[in-house]
Amino acid sequence: GASVNWSSSDKIWVKDDAGTWQQSGAAVFPFTNNSSFAKFGLSGTYTGASHDILYTNKAITGSQPQVEIKATQTQSAPNNFDHAGESGDCGIATASRVGSGYNFTLNHKASYLCFIPRSSNPYVNRSKLIKIEIMCDDDIAGTYNMAADGTLTLASGGSKTITVTTGSGFAIDNSTEDMSKNATYAVVAPGTHTFRIRYWLRNTTDYINLYGWRPSDIEGTISKYVTINCTAGSIHDVTANLDLHDYDGDHYCMWDAQQQYWADHSNTQPKLNGQNSNDYPQDRNDASHRWYHVSSGPLQASQLCAAMPNVNEMTWYAAKGDPRWDKDELWTTMGHLYKGGMWFKKKSVLQVAGNYNANIAADGSDWRTNAKSMYRSPLNMLPSVADASDYFYLPAVGQYSDGKLIGVGSNGAYWSSSALPYDQAYVISFGDNLVAIGYNNRFCGFAIGVFE
Structure with a gap:
């Protein structure tokens, strides 16, 4: 359900005639209703038949491009993946000369999870999904070196946990999958990973504390386990029926x-x-x-x-x-x-x-x-x-x-x-x-x- 689009703040890096990475200006959209297509202006000299392109959230200051897959990611609304770029989406491309410019199609090199929870449990239905904590025994976030073919190798700051927060929370009152209610996305490092997925709920109705009265809310988790081959460039759906024992x-x-x-x-x-x-x-x-x-x-x-x-x-x-x-x-x-x-x-x-x-x-x-x-x-x-x-x-x-x-x-x-x-x-x-x-x-x- 995710739309893979450019955002108005996106920029790319292009290797010029001298072999130096140059950053473009922000994306410009020639077609108002089509943000999957954007144009980027650059300074520098480009005369080759083709030039290498990188898309990353880290500045390229030397010969080794990097990307940071964030351990903390934030999503503003259900089924909205606008945070992909800042969270660690990355890609490579080869731009080919067409007339006075160059055309390219980005080849994404991070991996992506789309969580689509559902529940028929009334306690869950009366709760909000406030974040999803993705836990693993190996590193799934950090700063990664990007090889020429886009392969990612951890360079520093490895994290075995990624948390996607959802602001005031998404509804989870759907008994069948409904991406418009609560589809939540995460950028993760490619690889075969076994995850503990902790769905964090906030409930303001059903909690009675140790003293017999109801405070404002209770926040806690429902945990699920899944093993996924997180291939580069793919969105992997993770469905879950959230129930309580x-x-x-x-x-x-x-x-x-x-x-x-x-x-x-x-x-x-x-x-x-x-x-x-x-x-x-x-x-x-x-x-x-x-x-x-x-x-x-x-x-x-x-x-x-x-x-x-x-x-x-x-x-x-x-x-x-x-x-x-x-x-x-x-x-x-x-x-x-x-x-x-x-x-x-x-x-x-x-x-x-x-x-x-x-x-x-x-x-x-x-x-x-x-x-x-x-x-x-x-x-x-x-x-x-x-x-x-x-x-x-x-x-x-x-x-x-x-x-x-x-x-x-x-x-x-x-x-x-x-x-x-x-x-x-x-x-x-x-x-x-x-x-x-x-x-x-x-x-x-x-x-x-x-x-x-």
Whole structure:
């Protein structure tokens, strides 16, 4: 959908009779309605049958032409690629004499992405696309040398991330592709690249913060992964169906109860931070069987927590699972929009490295019969693009404490399948600066989740 046109500020460089690059004046358009055709005036002497031409956003001050593919690019309106030239579009041509002048057709040598997102998710539909962050494990922006044939070679300032900002934001209320709504373009270095595409959304409707009230907005990401052979001179469409993972409110419980925390009481379940209800389970005679599994000694779960890792396994996730806090990925629960969660390496990845054992904890002892604890500091950065599939994500869904919902979006607390005497059980908890494994009262309303 992009129109490849000259802009009124465009200039070209032409090699004169002496072999010196000369910059032209700005483009002039002989035909009012056709900006794909422009004329350029130059000083200097040109008598050859042909002359070399370059189009670049960097001045040519010596014999080595360069172009800067910008790490930060800005687009003013949907489906508008006017920023191509300033963002790093470049090309070569050979001008051939025709009468008293020369004609040429530019051969573009950068590569280009066109993002065309869509969504049927109401939270996304009520948001604006404010930027797209393109992340890669190899350099996709920087200053590049341009060879005679237009091949680009990184010279300096390499960047593995390109961010395209969209000002006040583009609508994303289309369930099918609609380039007029939000088509967004980026100039990138040619090559085969695996990208993490982070679509940044701003939502002013659905976010409730940790204190139970709605601030002005929430900004966060929906991430997609794609591998593209970015050929020089080509625009590559990147379509994406933007959806949000929804975590229901049915996966909180007292430790290894028969039923979840709000079974038979969903109509009074608190669904926002700070809300509370007296309908939570309050003794072992709870009619809905929501009370924790009672025992006097160490116990392996057999009910709701049976599928959770035991405490030894939990220690490997914390100690060797390379936990990484992600403050930006968006998700929903109980009718509201949140962000925040932790990435851990998957069990299969830990096993390959010899870092997983159900019978022995990461410190070499068996925690199932000992009251112990562990604390780790997570990294506040995402896994590399190449390693992303080695990790799984746990959202910070908070917890219930005596019927009150707290911590959604700031911390997570997930039961293990291991209990200690005196009505204690092991739990893994985390936030932006801590991953902890310890024990807590079995009557706490922590989450159960999927540990991959």
